[in-house]
Amino acid sequence: MSDANARLTVALLAVPESTASTLYGMYDVLASAGRDWDFLVAGRPGQSLIRPLIVSADGRGFRAVSGLRVEPECALDACPAVDVVAIPDLMVAPEEELSGRYTAEVEWLRQRYAAGATLAAACSGALVLAEAGLLDGQDSTTHWGYCEAMAARYPKTRVHPNRALVISGEGRLILGGGGTSWQDVTLFLIARFLGTEEAMRVARLHLVNWHDVGQQPYAALTRGRQVEDALIAKCQEWIALHYDEDTPVAAMARLSGLPERSFKRRFARATGMSPIAYVHTLRLEESKHVLETTELPIDAVANEVGYEDASFFGRLFRRQVGLTPAQYRKRFGALRRVLEQGERRAPAAPPRGRLAS
Structure with missing residues (x-):
């Protein structure tokens, strides 16, 4: 040394x-x-x-x-x-x-x-x-x-x-x-x-x-991706609210007015992700929130975000998040509950710009 x-x-x-x-x-x-x-x-x-x-x-x-x-x-x-x-x-x-x-x-x-x-x-x-x-x-x-x-x-x-x-x-x-x-x-x-x-x-x-x-x-699976293509941006806005649709990629293609194959190429070029990969990230991000904030069974969480097959959802979640849905809930649900309890117990904040007496 x-x-x-x-x-x-x-x-x-x-x-x-x-x-x-x-x-x-x-x-x-x-x-x-x-x-x-x-x-x-x-x-x-x-x-x-x-x-x-x-x-x-x-x-x-x-x-x-x-x-x-x-x-x-x-x-x-x-x-x-x-x-x-x-x-x-x-x-x-x-x-x-x-x-x-x-x-x-x-x-x-x-x-x-x-x-x-x-x-x-x-x-x-x-x-x-x-x-x-x-x-x-x-x-x-x-x-x-x-x-x-x-x-x-x-x-x-x-x-x-x-x-x-x-x-x-x-x-x-x-x-x-x-x-x-x-x-x-x-x-x-x-x-x-x-x-x-x-x-x-x-x-x-x-x-x-x-x-x-x-x-x-x-990690946040969906992070801000700058999209200069107005048509694809419109589809992104739509899918953010309709990610649980049965056929989300086909629905976005119809919204775009493009043939589905052309839409997929244009979406990937604009976002760096295929449309279905983008849908999966939105669904998984929402499922994380549901797991943190509810006690819904795992198969119900899967259904809530658009997956009928709970086992497919579990495998996809584990691959993308690194934990099983149950493990994620145990780790982050408990953390959220502790933080929310602290927030509820905190005294009311004084009006901005006013010193506490």
Whole structure:
């Protein structure tokens, strides 16, 4: 390890688009390794086994996108030798152009990787590694909302949308998926360098749950797809209300006034999906809501969203969502109930613009 006390040094790369909660969350969890367990159970603080460092291109303070002030500890050219570089997630749009934005950071990452450092990225932070070319020919992941754009912009990387954690580059590239995947990345780093037992202590301290089911159950199957074709947009609006029709594709074709074969080609060209795949995503998204909010039997849920064959619905749901309908209901129905109870018990909010007395 890289300093005199044999502590693991982890540089946290900060840019103006960094999410401050992830940046400082990673900092605090890493710094707690070796230090806080003994303090909690024996009343005496231990020695932190990790030295986290916030670094930025010029080392100057800035306001992150949330408005929180970030004070880096050093500039890239003054950063000491590090064992690990971690990149928190970025508040950028999935389609946003990043080319040329992080020139200094990209070059520094290449140098650190060539020097033997392990590189880790949480969520959309993976885009910076991709911009550096370090994911070329490698398996990768990022937040499910960014996967399509990342695969299109960086076609040399193999993007796995369903996985919450990907280890690549002979073990020196570690990528987490969704927003709180920084916890998975951080625990993995602690386990890799300090051992499983220390990682388990940290997980217990911070009540961290491993995202063992991946990203699929959390993903919105239907995401906004820009459609410039007004005719297809009209069909999309119609199917959003009539997805449970018996023959939805034929119905959309009739609405379009096109022969069915021509309609299918035009729909796929406009949306990137076949009409029937689009219908399935709408139905499954609605079924998730029904499973969360009702106690309807699974076959009734299937029928509610347009499937007469409940077994087909179950297989399709499992393939697309990563859980069976019953498993999804157990995981997310319980969460919704707890949140709704909290909402009902909350005191009424004061009128906007008025201070509470």
